[in-house]
Amino acid sequence: MKTKIGLLYGGKSAEHKVSLQTALAVIGALDLEKFEIHPIYINEEGQWIKGPQLTGPVENVSALGFSGDNQVSTLSLAPALFHSGTQANEPLDVIFPLLHGPNGEDGTVQGLLELLNLPYVGNGVLASAAGMDKVMMKNVFAQAGLAQVNYLAFIKSEWEKEKATVYTKVEQELGYPCFVKPANLGSSVGISKCSNQSELEAAFIEAFQFDRKVIIEEGVVAREIEVGILGNDEPECSVPGEIVAKKDFYDYKAKYEDGDTAMIIPADVTDTEYQHIKEMAIKAFKALDCSGLVRADFFLTKDGRALINEVNTMPGFTPFSMFPLLWKHTGVEYPQLIERLVNLAKERHTQKQNIKYTF
Ligand SMILES: Nc1ncnc2c1ncn2[C@@H]1O[C@H](COP(=O)(O)OP(=O)(O)O)[C@@H](O)[C@H]1O
Ligand SMILES: [Mg+2]
Known part of the structure; x- marks a missing residue:
């Protein structure tokens, strides 16, 4: 059949x-x-x-x-x-x-x-929702003890009431440069990098066009390393890949229009760095209660510290996207990857059928 x-x-x-x-x-x-x-x-x-x-x-x-x-x-x-x-x-x-x-x-x-x-196929309601909200996601990561950049979050009405207080808080706790992002959007839409207060103000205005909640993060100078995670209860990790942006930061235009980024697979990282990233990625997968697949994105600083940036619960999935390429280099070709995901979906569903909802 x-x-x-x-x-x-x-x-x-x-x-x-x-x-x-x-x-x-x-x-x-x-x-x-x-x-x-x-x-x-x-x-x-x-x-x-x-x-x-x-x-x-x-x-x-x-x-x-x-x-x-x-x-x-x-x-x-x-x-x-x-x-x-x-x-x-x-x-x-x-x-x-x-x-x-x-x-x-x-x-x-x-x-x-x-x-x-x-x-x-893929992540359930909770992981998908939490993964879509950068503030929720980072709160979960913090609770799991995962290293990440310092961040603050504000809703629009808080900011409107006390802009000066908000800016002071950002300057004292995070400093410049910082990144302002809508909490709920992907693909770098509405994201700005700020180096002073007037840029910060403009960045809030921009980000609030896309969401009622924004996240502000301390800016780091780091390489961007990504891994793919595949599985349900016993997730596996792919080889690492690196995103190299030719622009100042990996923005929407660079990602989707200019093709101004390069992917390096496998990324040139030490074995210790890779082991650490792998461990963190699997921990993040479990912390968010993910299933099927996730692409986990990291910052790797010059002194070898890995900070988790985000996970993508439905990563780009064309044969030329990072996630399928990572698995290809790990030994899982695109058609096999799809079949594995289908099987993981069936497995999770079968498991769920045995759960009691009444007692
Ligand atoms: N805190 C930060 N420090 C340095 N660079 C950042 C930081 N946050 C984001 N960036 C840059 O902006 C890009 C997009 O940010 P990200 O949070 O990954 O948004 P998206 O969900 O749109 O992918 C990152 O890939 C990175 O290049
Ligand atoms: Mg990203």
Whole structure:
């Protein structure tokens, strides 16, 4: 029996196009002898559209953006969307969400899939939500004893009431340079590096456009090292990779438009540094109660200190993204990586079926 995979891609977020590219690559890598592919497309208006089952390779992304009659809105999608259509009421076996950003990797879609009791690839509600909020994530890391940069957080109304006090606190506790970031957005959107108070003010204004909560971090001079974690209860760590930015910092433009960054895999780190990063990454994975996969990003200072920067609960997943490349260099090719993730999803779901909810 083939495993029926529901590929969930597109989405309302800024990363719609990236998601389509990822879907194309995943479709190309899935073995049609083993898997049935059922596309579920979320268009830029946020409507969910179930496409016909894919029985062969797809040429380009334009074949993945469906419209038309079987369009289902998010509110009424539950029963209609997650069935293979081949037989009435036969649910898909695994949902593979290939979505980034808000409403994709923040736990909302995961919550929907939980309600439907469907196995799905990747992190659950809690890890996804906590991983999307930089303040929550850092609070969890702090509690787990993981080394990281010093940080402060403010909500918009606090800042509006006492701007001067907020700036003094930032200057006294963190100093310059510091980084101001919206708590809830990825892809470096709304992030500024500040060297003085007027830049700080501008950075708050900018960041508050994207969220009601901001995080301010002490700036460090460090290399950026990333590892991929794969597994459920016994997560494994990939070889390390390094992001080298040609700009002042790894910003949105550099990441997504200019291609102004390079990836070095494996990163040139000492064995001691790698062991330490690996240990921290697995600790972070467990602290956030992750499952399936995570990309863990670190700062490595000149004196060899590793500080955790963040984890990404749905890291970039095209064959040219860091996470799949890290695993390729670790000996897991893209098609195997996908299969492992599907199996991990089934394993976690099976485990959950044995949990009692009443007593
Ligand atoms: N505290 C910091 N010190 C030095 N550089 C930082 C710091 N925070 C962020 N950066 C730079 O900005 C980039 C984006 O920040 P990050 O927190 O990773 O946001 P995103 O979630 O958008 O990836 C990092 O990859 C790094 O280059
Ligand atoms: Mg980052």
